[in-house]
Amino acid sequence: MAKMQPGGRGGAVSLVSLPRIEISPFKELARRAVIALALLGLTTLIVWLDRDAYIDNTGQDGVSLIDALYYATVTVTTTGYGDITPIAPHARLLNALIITPLRVSFLVVLVGTTIEVLANQGSRSIKDSMWRKRMRNHVVVIGYGTKGRSAVNTLRRQGTPADKIVVIDTDPNSISDANFDGLAAFQGDATRRDLLRRAEISKAKGVIISLDKDGTSILATLTVRQLNPTAGVVVSVREHENVPLVRQSGASSVVTSSETVGRLLGLSAIGPDLGAIMQDMLTGGEGLEVHQRQAEPHEAGQPPSAVQGERVIGLIRNGTLRRFYDQTASRIELGDELIVVRRAQAPTSKDLLRFAAEE
Structure with missing residues (x-):
């Protein structure tokens, strides 16, 4: 686009x-x-x-x-x-x-x-x-490489429509790929304020930064945070030592790609089945998956363990994450958002038609 x-x-x-x-x-x-x-x-x-x-x-x-x-x-x-x-x-x-x-x-x-x-x-x-x-409450993905595409695929599987995702990348081939996938895209340097303004970064509800160089990611995070103080900014970095710098730059969440891969390798070495379960939850569309959803009215007042067909591992209340072992998370309240592990759901015919219409 x-x-x-x-x-x-x-x-x-x-x-x-x-x-x-x-x-x-x-x-x-x-x-x-x-x-x-x-x-x-x-x-x-x-x-x-x-x-x-x-x-x-x-x-x-x-x-x-x-x-x-x-x-x-x-x-x-x-x-x-x-x-x-x-x-x-x-x-x-x-x-x-x-x-x-x-x-x-x-x-x-x-x-x-x-x-x-x-x-x-x-x-x-x-x-x-x-x-x-008309663009508002959208997600801006900076960097449409392997990590960026995987993030976009996850967003779409979780229900984010394609017309609410905007891609920024310096590579014209990545822009063409994003357009082919049904996404709007801007070609250019994401550290430039004028380009971010064209992507309506100030109205975005979330920003994903998945660049190859940590230094560029830090500068992009600073620029994004100056233009949008409230959006959730998730940043991928290669080295763990750069995590504090990214957090100081304004990132809401930081994912260390090399450390994450290394931890998965270590778990797989300790127990292949343990590594398989972890990889299963990180792979969409099959086996287990991690999902975030709004609590249903009939679940209010029940303990998280009473939820059928899913395992609640945490809930978000008033913007605060409460893990399953937290005493304040012993009962579900209206307005809570549940983080659950559930069986991966194959896309329905309705989902397939929606994806086809978007593309």
Whole structure:
């Protein structure tokens, strides 16, 4: 859904790239202009090589190369002053069979394309403005690599619609992948305030930062937190020693990728089945999964152990996490959010139709 227009750092505005692949309008216009010039040059060459079959009714001094270019120009643009005309029968035949189609092609390529590009560019600006006005309470994912895509897949499995997810990445291939997955996307540096503002970061309810370099992640976290003091910001870092810096930068939660993988490896080495259970809960769509949901009215007043079909491992009350062994979590109250371990649910036909419609 979003790409940066050419000259991104030179002041051009970043527009949202909707889920489709498109060519830059300026590049397309330049390409068509080259074709138009080639058609004009070909017409000039035809007239110049057959110049003896033409007459200059004004100068009466023959047809020069400049006259041939002049004739080609006024002909392909349908101006047609009539001061230079073909007099030989074969020249008139060439005009009818070759130069006239070249004239039509010139008009289609240049004039038609110019109108189309300007109309499309205006349409894109309007769509960008409309998208920004309705975008709120969304999730911004900075970095659409392996971790970012996995985070997006988890969000969508948990019920977040695709039109409430926005991707920011510097790689144009990642932007194309995000568009293919049905997501809006911006190409550019997520440490730039103007780009984050284009993604309506101030209205986002959550931000996921999954970049390859911890230093860039820290700077992106600082910038995001300055623009949105209340959103939940989840940051992935490679090294545990950088966790305090990321937290000081304003991250709500920090995930250490290398330490997490190392802990999973250690658990698997201690007991393969233990490692299998942990990996099972981290893998969506099969086996066990961790889920967060709102407490149902009929569950109010019951202990967490009374919930059927799920195991409550924690609940969130008034914004505070209370684990299952906490005495204050002995009874479920209305408004609580439950964190449960449950059997992974295969997507229903309704879910599949929704995903298909989003993409």
